[in-house]
Amino acid sequence: MPPVEDDNVEPEPPDKGQWIPYESAKIPFLSGDSARRALKTRWTVFRPLHRPLLSGRTTVGEVLVVGLCVTLSTLLSTLDVVNHDLNASGTLAVLVLGFVYFLSARDSLLALLAGIPFERALIYHKLSALVSIVIGFAHGLIFYFWGRRPDRRFPDETRAPGGIGLSDTDAVTGWLLEFVMLFLLITAQAPIRRYLFELFYRLHVVFMVACVALAFVHPGTDVIFGLLLYVFDAGIRVMQRTTCRKDCYVERLPGQVIRLRFSKGNLKYRAGQYLFVMIPELSIWEWHPFSISSAPSEQHVSIHVRVLGDWTKTLANKAESWTNPIRTYVEGPYGDCSVDIDSDAYSCFLVVSGGIGITPMQSITNELLAQRQRGRRIDKIWFVWSVRDRDMMDAFYPNDPSSVASMREDPALPAVFSPDNLSEHCDSNNPIGGDPLYSEFFMTRVRDPSQYSPSHPCLRFGRPDWQQIFTRMRQLAADAGVKRVAVLVCGPGGLVGDVAANSASHSDAAVTFDFHAETFLF
Structure with a gap:
């Protein structure tokens, strides 16, 4: 394979000097010693919560937080049903929907404050969607049986059942929102997501926008807090994508493996992290996550891809004819280890x-x-x-x-x-x-x-x-x-x-x- 060159980037010296703990610490608005101290403090506070549970698929802290949120949501939703409180149940459902958007951000506060990266937050993104659907269904039942009466603290007032409410705009948008979210949850399951990724991704984007529109019309404007965090994260990513263009060499290797290799340039990452990769010649809509196989100390970035799905099969077929570097965009890096390997805690x-x-x-x-x-x-x-x-x-x-x-x-x-x-x-x-x-x-x-x-x-x-x-x-x-x-x-x-x-x-x-x-x- 020809060497990868980038005349616009000054190569880093191979010797970075004496190693120090947390030398690659990256925290917004902090750098150097301040970033390292902040990261050390985070590990000191959260280390007990990073202990694994359930075959390592989750941690003590994640179970505690999720358990608390689910318990609180269940309790509040039950009280709303008992009290026939239509407004409170609707507000709770929309607030949880806001968390669905918040947890879909790739650079979220969870990653910054607790070290829970995007890939581990996805399970809670889906769990929040399920909780929102359940609470939304309870909200619909309150309307069906007791109509618009806010709660039963006014027993002397007449309460008429709302029924399905197909002639009521709020009722129609509420039921539509419920079914759209249920559809999103079903199509996000692993078999569809992994084997029909393009279909999954496009449906997910379209119907997530539809959820926002229905929530605002319903009205459910409390979703705005999570939506704004997601939009802010998405805006940062869009700007990053425009500056992270790479001239990438693609090589077909034995064993159904493809290697992508490009100059590191100003890309900074930690060992074990991954990038989202988009190759316009294949599709401008598909960004696929791949682990970085090269070490941060190397001058070029290598990504090794196993041929498994349609996108990678197309990539493998085209790699045979690509002799020159291919225009590629990368986003990231993402990922965080739940063990403190960047310090001197382990040898x-x-x-x-x-x-x-x-x-x-x-x-x-x-x-x-x-x-x-x-x-x-x-x-x-x-x-x-x-x-x-x-x-x-x-x-x-x-x-x-x-x-x-x-x-x-x-x-x-x-x-x-x-x-x-x-x-x-x-x-x-x-x-x-x-x-x-x-x-x-x-x-x-x-x-x-x-x-x-x-x-x-x-x-x-x-x-x-x-x-x-x-x-x-x-x-x-x-x-x-x-x-x-x-x-x-x-x-x-x-x-x-x-x-x-x-x-x-x-x-x-x-x-x-x-x-x-x-x-x-x-």
């Missing part, structure tokens, strides 16, 4: 990935190794990668009996993911040794292991033995004199669940495994 890491989930994990590992070269204490990184199919492994390793030394041009995560710092450690076969990195790559479905080079020390056949891995990692942490191990995972749900369960079962007062799972699919 032992267990990094686990499955399939294409290796991309953010490689970025994190390479950045940790680069930080170690600048003075950060890194005692051990245990890197585990598990794949099912031979095609992906063939894309990563030369399939010949050559020695490890002759594979130096194809590093530990070889040609598909080069360049990376893992290549300096690809012959480490002893987790107890002095090398900071120990790697194991598992092929879970292999009929004939003899087809693969027996000389490569990282290659394993079968599934990872999590009991053994966690036991040995625990011993490594104890030998290093540390009490906390950061466990980072990205991959299919089964893999994430196994790692989360073992993180919990192997934690005690002596050594605690602090778990974080990257969102694999939106």
Whole structure:
């Protein structure tokens, strides 16, 4: 592939000096020491709330906040029904609808104040929509049975049922709003969202606008608070999109993998984050999220995409004929780790990935190794990668009996993911040794292991033995004199669940495994 050049951007020096905690802190209106102190304070306050629950899919803090909001909404809605309070029930439904818009903002206050990024806030975006629908239905029942009587504190006044109210503008817009939101919730379910993304996205945009219009006509103007926050966020993103144009090289790789590569320029990101990517030649309407596989210390940004849906299939087909860089727009970066890996709180890491989930994990590992070269204490990184199919492994390793030394041009995560710092450690076969990195790559479905080079020390056949891995990692942490191990995972749900369960079962007062799972699919 030809080199990626950008004559308009001055390249950063390769040596950034001595590593310091939170050196990449990014907080609006703050910079330098102020941003680092603010981020440290946030972690100090919210660290207990980031403990994982439900196989790592959510955290203690998220459950507490959601539980409180749902309980409060249920209580207030029940009181409204008991009191026949039409106005209060409608106000509550619209306020929750405002939260639906608030939670769809990509740079929300949740990410700033509590470290809950956009991808994790989406589940609460959908939950808020469901709560709003339920409260809105209760609001409709009050109108149906008791009409416009505000509440039953005036028993002497006559109350007439409102019925369906098809001749009443407020009633018609209210029922339409209810059904439009229900339609949005149904079409946002995973099978439709992931396999018919273009249809989902266009319907979502159109009907979200329709919800706002119906809410204002109903009237339900209290939705404005969440809507304004969303509009502000959207405006920032639109301005960012106009300035984040990249000349991107697209390369078709073996194993149904595509690599996008462009000059870093003034783009600043942290290891493990992701970008939204739009290629006008494919569609100006579709922005797709992809994890960054390169480390922030590198001068070019690499994104590796597995061919799964219509958009990526079209991209793969066109990549064969694209020899020049393609005009590409990026938005972001987004994403935040629920484990404080940017500080000196951790020196032992267990990094686990499955399939294409290796991309953010490689970025994190390479950045940790680069930080170690600048003075950060890194005692051990245990890197585990598990794949099912031979095609992906063939894309990563030369399939010949050559020695490890002759594979130096194809590093530990070889040609598909080069360049990376893992290549300096690809012959480490002893987790107890002095090398900071120990790697194991598992092929879970292999009929004939003899087809693969027996000389490569990282290659394993079968599934990872999590009991053994966690036991040995625990011993490594104890030998290093540390009490906390950061466990980072990205991959299919089964893999994430196994790692989360073992993180919990192997934690005690002596050594605690602090778990974080990257969102694999939106």
